[in-house]
Amino acid sequence: MKGTLLICKKEFLELSKDRRTLFFSFVLPILLYPVVFFIMASLGRNDQTQREGQPSRVQIVDPSQIVEPWLKSDPKLFECSDGRPANLQQAFKDHTLDLAIEVEASAGARVKRQEPYRIRVWLDESEPASELALQRMRDAVKELDKRQVSERLGALGASLQIIEPSRILTENVADPGLALGKLLGSFLPYILMLMMFQGAMQHGIYVTAGEKERGTLQSLLATSLPRSQIIWGKLIYIFCMGLIAAVLNLLSMGISLGLVLGRVAEHPAGSAGLASAHLAAMTSPVNLLICFLLFVPLGLLFTSFILFMGIRAKTTAEAGTSLMPGLFLIITLGAFSMAPGIERMPLLPYVPVLNVSLAIRKLFGQQSSFFEILIAFFMTAGLAILMTWIATRLLDRESAIFKQG
Amino acid sequence: MIQLSDVNKAFRVKDRKTRAWKRIEAVKSLSFQVRAGEIYGLLGPNGAGKSTTLRMIVGLMKPDSGSIRICDLDTQEKPEPCRSLVGYLSTDISVYTRFTPRELLRIFGEFQGLDPRVAERRGMGLLEKLQLKDFADIRMEGFSSGQKQKVSIARALLHDPVAVIFDEPTTGLDVFTAKTVLDLLRILKSEGRAVIVSTHLMPMVEEICDRVGIIFGGELHGDAPPAEMLERWKVHSLEEVFFKLAVP
Ligand SMILES: Nc1ncnc2c1ncn2[C@@H]1O[C@H](COP(=O)(O)OP(=O)(O)OP(=O)(O)O)[C@@H](O)[C@H]1O
Numbered sequence: 001m002k003g004t005l006l007i008c009k010k011e012f013l014e015l016s017k018d019r020r021t022l023f024f025s026f027v028l029p030i031l032l033y034p035v036v037f038f039i040m041a042s043l044g045r046n047d048q049t050q051r052e053g054q055p056s057r058v059q060i061v062d063p064s065q066i067v068e069p070w071l072k073s074d075p076k077l078f079e080c081s082d083g084r085p086a087n088l089q090q091a092f093k094d095h096t097l098d099l100a101i102e103v104e105a106s107a108g109a110r111v112k113r114q115e116p117y118r119i120r121v122w123l124d125e126s127e128p129a130s131e132l133a134l135q136r137m138r139d140a141v142k143e144l145d146k147r148q149v150s151e152r153l154g155a156l157g158a159s160l161q162i163i164e165p166s167r168i169l170t171e172n173v174a175d176p177g178l179a180l181g182k183l184l185g186s187f188l189p190y191i192l193m194l195m196m197f198q199g200a201m202q203h204g205i206y207v208t209a210g211e212k213e214r215g216t217l218q219s220l221l222a223t224s225l226p227r228s229q230i231i232w233g234k235l236i237y238i239f240c241m242g243l244i245a246a247v248l249n250l251l252s253m254g255i256s257l258g259l260v261l262g263r264v265a266e267h268p269a270g271s272a273g274l275a276s277a278h279l280a281a282m283t284s285p286v287n288l289l290i291c292f293l294l295f296v297p298l299g300l301l302f303t304s305f306i307l308f309m310g311i312r313a314k315t316t317a318e319a320g321t322s323l324m325p326g327l328f329l330i331i332t333l334g335a336f337s338m339a340p341g342i343e344r345m346p347l348l349p350y351v352p353v354l355n356v357s358l359a360i361r362k363l364f365g366q367q368s369s370f371f372e373i374l375i376a377f378f379m380t381a382g383l384a385i386l387m388t389w390i391a392t393r394l395l396d397r398e399s400a401i402f403k404q405g
Numbered sequence: 406m407i408q409l410s411d412v413n414k415a416f417r418v419k420d421r422k423t424r425a426w427k428r429i430e431a432v433k434s435l436s437f438q439v440r441a442g443e444i445y446g447l448l449g450p451n452g453a454g455k456s457t458t459l460r461m462i463v464g465l466m467k468p469d470s471g472s473i474r475i476c477d478l479d480t481q482e483k484p485e486p487c488r489s490l491v492g493y494l495s496t497d498i499s500v501y502t503r504f505t506p507r508e509l510l511r512i513f514g515e516f517q518g519l520d521p522r523v524a525e526r527r528g529m530g531l532l533e534k535l536q537l538k539d540f541a542d543i544r545m546e547g548f549s550s551g552q553k554q555k556v557s558i559a560r561a562l563l564h565d566p567v568a569v570i571f572d573e574p575t576t577g578l579d580v581f582t583a584k585t586v587l588d589l590l591r592i593l594k595s596e597g598r599a600v601i602v603s604t605h606l607m608p609m610v611e612e613i614c615d616r617v618g619i620i621f622g623g624e625l626h627g628d629a630p631p632a633e634m635l636e637r638w639k640v641h642s643l644e645e646v647f648f649k650l651a652v653p
């Protein structure tokens with residue numbers, strides 16, 4: 001036991017001597033998320049909100065002045081101009097125009113005769129701004145029609161209600177916090193897994209194949225420390241590094257997310273306040289504890305796999321390449337676990353690694369089943385113990401110590 | 406103190422051209438013993454099996470058959486107590502370059518069950534004997550191979566081992582450093598330790614070894630004091646024994 005701690009201490013001491021590695025493993029991930037999140041959030045908001053905050057540029061021909069004054073009365077939505085550009089298509093492309101409208105010349109007379117009049121519209125469906133302008137115009141004309149109908153009904157001594165025998169009231173019960181939770185739950189475990197694996201991998205290779213490559217392993221094995229304690233010391237170190245990587249990423253991600261949500265909440269339209277309240281509920285201590293408990297055996301599984309491959313490899317380069325399939329597998333499984341609807345597939349709770357991210361995903365979506373969490377936990381723990389046992393046996397084989405043979 | 410009886414070790418290697426597995430008999434029924442206060446020189450050309458023999462004594466490799474005993478402890482039955490009796494210096498001169506010699510010696514002292522302060526004190530004493538004290542607090546990244554070798558020697562002797570196993574301790578060292586190391590070996594001998602050094606440098610053997618074992622193709626050819634060895638083979642230097650063995 002003492003030897004295990006001594007080896008672990010030695011590894012941490014060695015790590016602490018390398019400023020650059022410390023920076024890249026601990027400081028960079030903390031700095032990275034706020035920057036990435038901020039850029040993503042502002043990019044996402046920019047395009048849409050900017051468009052919605054601006055009036056649509058409409059070019060209108062309306063000799064009988066039925067529609068044009070109506071549109072002009074709302075300068076927030078429409079910026080009207082007369083005359084037809086020489087090349088409509090080009091105008092749409094150049095973003096100088098969003099919609100061209102032509103109201104037929106006899107519209108005034110037709111309205112008097114209570115006949116429908118025609119409005120022709122030109123737009124570019126490939127331009128979101130053009131689509132938005134059409135939608136706005138439709139809404140405006142609908143409102144105009146309603147007024148005319150109401151006037152006509154008034155002349156007949158009836159109210160507008162005559163044409164509205166029923167009214168549908170919709171209410172969205174989807175909880176914005178839960179939606180966010182589901183989204184987070186689907187990609188969070190995946191990111192954490194990836195971060196844990198790659199953090200553990202980088203440092204794991206250094207203390208296994210790296211020691212072999214640098215020729216220091218023999219001096220370590222020639223001490224009176226039992227092999228099992230040396231292995232366990234390295235195992236604990238790698239495990240800690242994986243866990244530290246995951247926790248650091250989680251923290252940084254959480255803080256940046258909080259910042260972004262805070263910014264959204266400043267805009268009155270967002271239900272972000274509610275969302276963050278739900279987020280807080282979701283990340284309750286119990287949920288976080290379950291998450292952590294699921295991640296411990298998973299971390300051990302990753303660690304023992306890295307240890308096994310690291311000791312088996314003759315060089316760090318070989319260790320790196322032999323661990324790549326593991327990383328790839330996690331990426332694939334993670335991407336798979338993020339796919340919508342996947343949680344309903346019957347066999348998935350029995351697929352290792354995947355079942356952990358699935359369990360966490362359901363936990364965040366508030367659909368978790370205790371049974372599935374248990375399966376995920378015990379399966380991962382069982383695999384981890386088996387893998388650890390294999391890895392610890394390996395250092396006793398001299399082929400693992402000496403490069404050749 | 407150190408006793409090898411009928412030790413065998415073979416490796417299986419793959420011939421990459423014919424794709425056939427080959428058996429390399431690195432050590433063949435090797436038996437010898439080294440007493441306390443004695444320097445034993447294990448002498449042999451490249452690939453003779455010197456390093457393999459020493460690695461088996463330290464427990465880095467396991468013999469296929471036969472037994473190795475240190476202070477009457479079997480290295481296979483009691484690996485850890487045996488390793489604590491041995492100070493081993495391997496051929497590849499490598500140290501944890503992120504540490505300073507002082508830090509390295511402290512931590513290895515702890516590995517060997519010493520109090521860190523005791524380890525540091527003893528380590529500094531050894532560095533002084535090896536004339537490296539001025540570099541005690543400098544990171545080993547830029548150390549020359551001789552400086553690294555000295556640190557490794559200090560590391561190997563830190564826990565006061567009764568058996569000292571040095572694999573080619575003077576290879577790559579200049580004459581001054583080599584002399585420092587040889588002097589140290591003499592001190593170790595005078596302190597009553599059993600010392601085994603492997604080498605292919607004959608003058609060194611003739612100068613410091615009480616007995617030599619000539620190993621060739623994994624087999625021991627003679628085990629006697631250098632002078633007796635010269636007499637037995639009717640030659641003037643040990644080098645000539647090699648040539649005689651190579652051309653039977
Ligand atoms: N791990 C190993 N795998 C395969 N073969 C090995 C291994 N270690 C040693 N050998 C083989 O065993 C034989 C003896 O090697 P050893 O290293 O003991 O020689 P040596 O006497 O120390 O030589 P040198 O003076 O070059 O260091 C060689 O043929 C070598 O190729």
Ligand SMILES: [Mg+2]
Pocket residue numbers: 455456457496572
């Ligand atoms: Mg050798």
